[in-house]
Amino acid sequence: MLASFLGWTLDAFDYFLLVFCISAIAEDFHTRTSVVAESLFLTLAFRPFGAFLFGILADRYGRRPVLMLNVACYSVFELSCAFVPSIHALFVLRALFGIAMGGEWGVGAALALETLPKEGRGFFSGLLQEGYAVGYLVAAATYALFYRPLTHVYWYGHSLGWRGLFVVGAMPALLIFYIAGSVEESPVWRDGQRNVAKAGLSFTDLKKYFATFFFLVLLMSGFNLFSHGTQDLYPTFLQKDHHSSAAMTGMIAMIYNVGALLGGIFFGAISERIGRKRAIIAAAFLSLPVIPLFALGHSFSVLAAGAFLMQFMVQGAWGVVPAYLTELSPAPVRATFPGLAYQLGNLIASRSAVIQARFAEHYGSFSVVMAGTVAIVAIYLVCITAFGRESKGMNMSSE
Numbered sequence: 001m002l003a004s005f006l007g008w009t010l011d012a013f014d015y016f017l018l019v020f021c022i023s024a025i026a027e028d029f030h031t032r033t034s035v036v037a038e039s040l041f042l043t044l045a046f047r048p049f050g051a052f053l054f055g056i057l058a059d060r061y062g063r064r065p066v067l068m069l070n071v072a073c074y075s076v077f078e079l080s081c082a083f084v085p086s087i088h089a090l091f092v093l094r095a096l097f098g099i100a101m102g103g104e105w106g107v108g109a110a111l112a113l114e115t116l117p118k119e120g121r122g123f124f125s126g127l128l129q130e131g132y133a134v135g136y137l138v139a140a141a142t143y144a145l146f147y148r149p150l151t152h153v154y155w156y157g158h159s160l161g162w163r164g165l166f167v168v169g170a171m172p173a174l175l176i177f178y179i180a181g182s183v184e185e186s187p188v189w190r191d192g193q194r195n196v197a198k199a200g201l202s203f204t205d206l207k208k209y210f211a212t213f214f215f216l217v218l219l220m221s222g223f224n225l226f227s228h229g230t231q232d233l234y235p236t237f238l239q240k241d242h243h244s245s246a247a248m249t250g251m252i253a254m255i256y257n258v259g260a261l262l263g264g265i266f267f268g269a270i271s272e273r274i275g276r277k278r279a280i281i282a283a284a285f286l287s288l289p290v291i292p293l294f295a296l297g298h299s300f301s302v303l304a305a306g307a308f309l310m311q312f313m314v315q316g317a318w319g320v321v322p323a324y325l326t327e328l329s330p331a332p333v334r335a336t337f338p339g340l341a342y343q344l345g346n347l348i349a350s351r352s353a354v355i356q357a358r359f360a361e362h363y364g365s366f367s368v369v370m371a372g373t374v375a376i377v378a379i380y381l382v383c384i385t386a387f388g389r390e391s392k393g394m395n396m397s398s399e
Helices: 002-020 022-028 033-045 047-061 063-083 087-115 118-129 131-146 162-168 171-182 187-199 203-231 234-241 246-274 276-286 288-296 300-318 321-327 337-349 352-363 367-386
Strands: none
Touching: 002 022, 002 033, 002 063, 002 087, 002 118, 002 131, 002 162, 002 171, 002 234, 002 246, 022 033, 022 162, 022 234, 033 047, 033 087, 033 203, 033 337, 033 352, 047 063, 047 087, 047 337, 063 087, 063 162, 063 171, 087 118, 087 187, 087 321, 087 337, 118 131, 118 246, 118 321, 131 162, 131 246, 131 300, 203 300, 203 321, 203 337, 203 352, 203 367, 234 246, 234 352, 234 367, 246 276, 246 300, 246 321, 276 288, 276 300, 276 321, 276 367, 288 300, 288 367, 321 337, 352 367
16 A cells, blocks of 8 residues: 555646746746647657556566566656757657556556555545645745746756656655665455456456446546646746745645545445445535635635645545545456556546646636536536446455
């Protein structure tokens, strides 16, 4: 559980370092914010390739060694971003980073949730998913404490330019040593590998699970629009619309990621009592009354409170996702099936930051764009979740 949590945390940490640096990178390369936002699109768009590649490897060779390979890959690509000579080189590296990032979630979720007892799966699902919020929180703290706009300087004293932050982003590679020395293979994968290798999935199985897979892709499209639509450009919204300093932006981001962490654990835990579907629907619906505070506030306190409550609901809904997707996935491809559905949903949602940035440039403000995004996506998520089936309490070991 700890290895999977840290893998997702550090993966998110590396992703969100870029989110905080969009304005600085645009200034350094003399381009628009929407152009730099294309790097976020490329990261999200290439994640399905990673989910498919690393998922197949994990179903074939085991969760543990593939998780180590995955962490090594995204750490190397993150470090390489510190030395890019042009915006186009950054695009290439963020696409490669997306492949590595896309593989981690499915592999880590399979390793953790196949190992844990089913009675506490909802709570641990929320905790595992909020490694994402913790990664965002650490990125926000790193940005607030160490970032300074130093042109063509990687580090100076205790201050880092945007390039220096990417150097710090290579530190997750140290997690490999912990996984190698302390983590065992998934017992479900280990005990069932002989039969899985013989049987695999038949064509009948594929037809049987296609409807579930299609539903999960539509569901994860909504989920990814929900999270990326409220998170990726929120620091830029604070910087552009409210002229927040690096310290102020980082502080608000830390506050709303505490809300995300608490929300994911809370809704993940209550999904054990009220069911996965009801927990998701409740969290998505409760985000709607928070929109005025989140997107239309004018003071630091109002924006911080709104962002805290919004991410409590957004990541509250997300806290149910690891358990829900893993429970609905067939055993022979449990590292591939949920991760690929997740990342294909990500692909559909991958242009969200670019579209938001262009609308904001056109209208001169991010506030209405952020508010509209939440309203549309939350209603969609409530409706699509209602069509799914409940999965709480499934015994993956016997299955």
